[in-house]
Amino acid sequence: MQIEELKIKITALFPTVVFAEGTQWLTLNIEPTEWLPLAKQLRNEDALYFDFLSCLTCVDWKTHLTMVYHLDSTKYRHTIVVKVKLDAAKPEIETVSTIWKTAESHEREVYEMFGVNFLNHPDLRLMILPDGWEGKNPLRKDFEDPINMIRL
Amino acid sequence: MKWQCADKKKIKTVWNFSLSKIAGDVDQWLHQTFNPTWALVAEMVIVGVGVIGLFAALGLVLVLMERRVAAWIQIRLGPNRVGPKGLLQSLADTVKLLVKEGMTPGGADKFLFNLAPFIAMIVAMLLMAPIVFAKDFVIWDMNIGVLYVSAISSLSVIGILMAGWASNNKYSLMGAMRSGAQIVSYELSAGLSVLTIVILTGSLNLTDIINSQQNGWWIFKGHIPVIIAFVIFIIAVTAETNRAPFDLAEAESELTAGFHTEYSGMKFALFFLAEYINVFIVCAIGATIFLGGWMPFHIGNWNSFNHVMDYIPSSIWFFGKTFFLIFVIMWFRWTFPRLRIDQLLNLEWKYLLPISMFNILLATAMAILGWHF
């Protein structure tokens, strides 16, 4: 029921979003350019009020990358998942660190692990990897390190 | 002055063991054997060796005591492997520190860096001079003993500042600056609380101060002003010796080891030793001026009890009281969390200093009106 309600509310705001079927939570598939305006609406619209970005990550599908955002509302206790498909060769997306401050450090992690370029991010530098690892993205599927990686 | 008017009834003594007697015998023998100049030189050498020996012994004993007290408070055993019941543990540690390489960091100011631990040590040694270890047993019975102690003890900050600056380490520098602010501030309260007793006795001489307590220790006969002064004194000297809860200069969890971060081996050991000697000295001063120094514990007219107390040698009384105060200071260290730097300075300038100034007025009024016993 909750999923249906949310679906109606979000469709009213964004008629173009595509919903995925058969998932644990309501899942939205959108284009990178739509993300920032949608995020602002999700956060600020009183009926939705997704104020808690609980998980921000990326999945490498070899052909493309997918950003996955898990959003919660501490007011209504509902959850949605937003998925944004990115180009594998030149992954770029607007930062949401202005909306949810926790995104700043999570986006830095995704930046170094997957090489996703977050536009307008205040401080996009390596945080976990040592200097000299710019451009090498360890969590991508095609990453190889013959010395340190042991295949079972 | 009161103590001069009081009859100096001789304490009945049946000493089996008396440091002053031994010192007298040695002095007599030297003067009989050599001419006066050589006798003086020989005495100086003996005193020098004695002080260094006492230093080493105190260092070993206090470190062991600290570890045992800590272990006792922290429900564990403490050192118990080296020697009988772990008594030789600190000796083993000293040997370890002696053979360790004394590193000097590359960017350090080598001269000041190496000088600093010795300054800390020399200051601690100089402070030994006016302390009355037993009845009539003192290295230099000077008439400005209290002034001397407050003057020299403020020099210890120079060693710390020097160490912090010369190490070329930001943690060390911050520790040194903290320590500077702290020692300079807390000296005021420590000095003012000592002055309370100076006002009551009318003398700066530590021997005179002890003699004035023949009919009762100041802590008992001085009423409220002396008790306030004693509490402030204990707080202030804990801060002055950089001991927890005022160990901001070395605040382990903030500044790793503060001013001695870069020191190792014997140079570190000298700082470590100087800290313990300073604790010993401030406690000795506290015991002397508030707790009657080597004076035995007497209760009014309980003559037989007082007589038994007199049998205990004066040096035992002195060391007993001093070690009791040391224990109190160790107890602080292992129970309290550390203060923050602004809280530390607030405590001094907003609370302790006004209280001790007011307390001095109170003590002066009491001394003039003769309200103490």
Added chain:
Amino acid sequence: MVEELGITTEGDLQINVGPQHPATHGVLHLILTLNGETIKKVEPHLGYIHRSIEKMCESLTYRQFSYVTSRMDYLSSHINNNACALVVEKAMQIEVPERAKVIRVLVDELTRIASHELWWGAMAMDLGAFTPFFHAFRERESINDIMEETCGARLTMNYIVPGGLMQDIHPDFQKRVKHFIQLYKSKIDEYNEMVTGNIIFQNRMKGVGILSAEDAISYGVTGPAARGSGVSCDVRKMYPYEIYDKLDFNEVLETGCDSFARYMVRIREMNESVKIIEQLIDNIPEGDYQAKTKAVLKLPKGEFYQRVETARGELGVYIVSEGGTTPYRIKFRSPGFSNLSALDHMARGSKLGDLVAMMGTLDLVIPDIDR
């Protein structure tokens, strides 16, 4: 030249706290910009203990991967394992026997108490009081003994597996847990006397590291750290798993927003955990400790997310499965990583000495941040 000395152009001092520093309890590296004693900026540098557990898990089977997670937040290893077990069970629709569920909650809560005990001691040690550390370890030791008997390890414990438990509890388990509860109740007042009531301690904690409720949510702070700001975020209450919805316990909330509030949340949370254990310890149902599962687990194609409440906050396990025996992508949303991101905001403008109080009450476990 100026940069070499670590002095910024404005004349501020930059110092490195860590990677080897007594207050960071691990290899956390913070670059502080200081004006005198006042903090102007905190910049965390991570990765000193990064093992890339997420990448490792991509080549481990669903039976193997939960063992790695014990090494993440090593103080709540059972709870991490529980999250992994739950997500696999949810995906494969395995019905876990009631006995296993009860025992899982019991060990989870024991782990939570052990973790908070360790935090309490380490917190006091950060503030310069060494003694509480030993007192805390005395009680934690008895939990470790219970765990050692039942699951064979004392720190990185692996007991909860997909489908139930690795083995049944030790026959002495109930007796020893009851003994521990008795011991704990006699000691908690001592804790409060020694630390909570201490005037120096209160002055160090009150009004330090203010984190408002809005900021806590925005920074993604969860667990006791957020509950100290009055944010209700206990996963055990909000999104109940195992049998938490049938248990009687309260979500601990404080509204002080400062370090002392976060401290009190953890102290009170230990009492709630004891309450949960007391409800369950005599009511462990008889039966199997493990559901019948296939030797090789294969998750259906899809995405699975499970959140649990560890001692530090919300742990999320996100698995993307392609239908094989190993996960295609796995993401651990660790509480420590998000909580750390709020440190800069909290610390600006306070003194260097306050930083340890803030780090202490955020309860940072470095392998949890680095993964």
